[in-house]
Amino acid sequence: xxxxxxxxxxxxxxxxxxxxxxxxxxxxxxxxxxxxxxxxxxxxxxxxxxxxxxxxxxxxxxxxxxxxxxxxxxxxxxxxxxxxxxxxxxxxxxxxxxxxxxxxxxxxxxxxxxxxxxxxxxxxxxxxxxxxxxxxxxxxxxxxxxxxxx
Amino acid sequence: xxxxxxxxxxxxxxxxxxxxxxxxxxxxxxxxxxxxxxxxxxxxxxxxxxxxxxxxxxxxxxxxxxxxxxxxxxxxxxxxxxxxxxxxxxxxxxxxxxxxxxxxxxxxxxxxxxxxxxxxxxxxxxxxxxxxxxxxxxxxxxxxxxxxxx
DNA sequence: TAATGCAGTTAGAATCATTCTAATTCTAAA
DNA sequence: TTTAGAATTAGAATGATTCTAACTGCATTA
Numbered sequence: 001x002x003x004x005x006x007x008x009x010x011x012x013x014x015x016x017x018x019x020x021x022x023x024x025x026x027x028x029x030x031x032x033x034x035x036x037x038x039x040x041x042x043x044x045x046x047x048x049x050x051x052x053x054x055x056x057x058x059x060x061x062x063x064x065x066x067x068x069x070x071x072x073x074x075x076x077x078x079x080x081x082x083x084x085x086x087x088x089x090x091x092x093x094x095x096x097x098x099x100x101x102x103x104x105x106x107x108x109x110x111x112x113x114x115x116x117x118x119x120x121x122x123x124x125x126x127x128x129x130x131x132x133x134x135x136x137x138x139x140x141x142x143x144x145x146x147x148x149x150x
Numbered sequence: 151x152x153x154x155x156x157x158x159x160x161x162x163x164x165x166x167x168x169x170x171x172x173x174x175x176x177x178x179x180x181x182x183x184x185x186x187x188x189x190x191x192x193x194x195x196x197x198x199x200x201x202x203x204x205x206x207x208x209x210x211x212x213x214x215x216x217x218x219x220x221x222x223x224x225x226x227x228x229x230x231x232x233x234x235x236x237x238x239x240x241x242x243x244x245x246x247x248x249x250x251x252x253x254x255x256x257x258x259x260x261x262x263x264x265x266x267x268x269x270x271x272x273x274x275x276x277x278x279x280x281x282x283x284x285x286x287x288x289x290x291x292x293x294x295x296x297x298x299x300x
Numbered sequence: 301t302a303a304t305g306c307a308g309t310t311a312g313a314a315t316c317a318t319t320c321t322a323a324t325t326c327t328a329a330a
Numbered sequence: 331t332t333t334a335g336a337a338t339t340a341g342a343a344t345g346a347t348t349c350t351a352a353c354t355g356c357a358t359t360a
Contacts, residue, residue, distance in 0.1 A: 084234040100275050113275040125250050125263040130295030139287040145280030
């Protein structure tokens with residue numbers, strides 16, 4: 001009996017469409033697509049619960065576990081970013097352009113700030129020789145213009 | 151009956167010694183002092199549990215609630231810093247010199263990196279007019295030299 | 301000195317975010 | 331059509347943090 005030929009799980013067809021990003025890839029199931037679309041259509045850095053609420057309008061039976069599962073897959077594929085600004089719930093962000101997060105300490109709002117100039121962290125901080133930088137997360141905390149005006 | 155004269159709770163005496171830092175102040179009770187000393191003597195950014203373990207060698211009866219309580223007071227007084235690098239436990243840092251955190255994604259180690267040059271976040275990112283910056287948190291993720299050498 | 305008030309402390313309960321588990325369903329390949 | 335593997339689900343479990351209510355001890359006031 002000949003050995004079974006290996007399947008090719010990466011072949012796109014029907015629902016099994018994949019996006020290759022940064023060397024990784026995800027199978028974009030309907031739920032993952034919805035979670036991604038909700039996040040891509042949000043600029044407020046929603047939490048997993050907020051994403052669940054928004055996806056529910058389209059898929060009323062989706063569970064929180066599935067939302068976390070989708071978010072983990074999308075994050076490890078590099079399609080979205082996980083943002084930790086405070087204790088408590090994590091927030092998610094689908095803005096893949098280079099940016100940093102401004103966090104208003106008064107109202108809690110999170111605003112994306114885009115680069116005005118090239119930023120090379122290696123120029124500003126002394127890291128031990130041999131250190132390899134994969135990514136940087138800059139959080140700027142302060143008071144947003146609306147709160148500062150009050 | 152004359153109204154009671156207000157006490158002056160800020161008057162230092164005996165245990166009631168305070169440190170004024172950044173406009174805020176804390177009453178340095180023995181536990182707060184021990185928590186601070188443990189953190190000041192650590193360079194590994196311990197979690198609340200790790201701090202509890204270390205403080206216990208001096209104060210065997212201290213509780214986790216007290217450690218959290220002390221850490222919150224020390225943090226809001228600006229004597230220590232709260233560091234969020236990953237989901238899960240928060241980490242604490244008593245290095246008050248300007249610095250950023252390098253986080254090794256392989257071994258989990260956190261290393262303080264000190265500035266090699268002046269860094270002005272306002273120069274590199276477009277923030278809405280009127281935004282007030284209070285502080286910035288930069289986390290650099292990557293592979294430390296020891297892990298990179300393997 | 302005794303009474304009082306308040307901040308600090310405590311153990312344990314409660315809460316909240318996240319992860320795990322086991323059963324079920326779906327998809328695509330054989 | 332069968333099968334294997336991945337996705338999905340509800341609910342349980344876990345883990346981190348916060349809350350609660352009682353207690354302690356210092357410092358002020360009587």
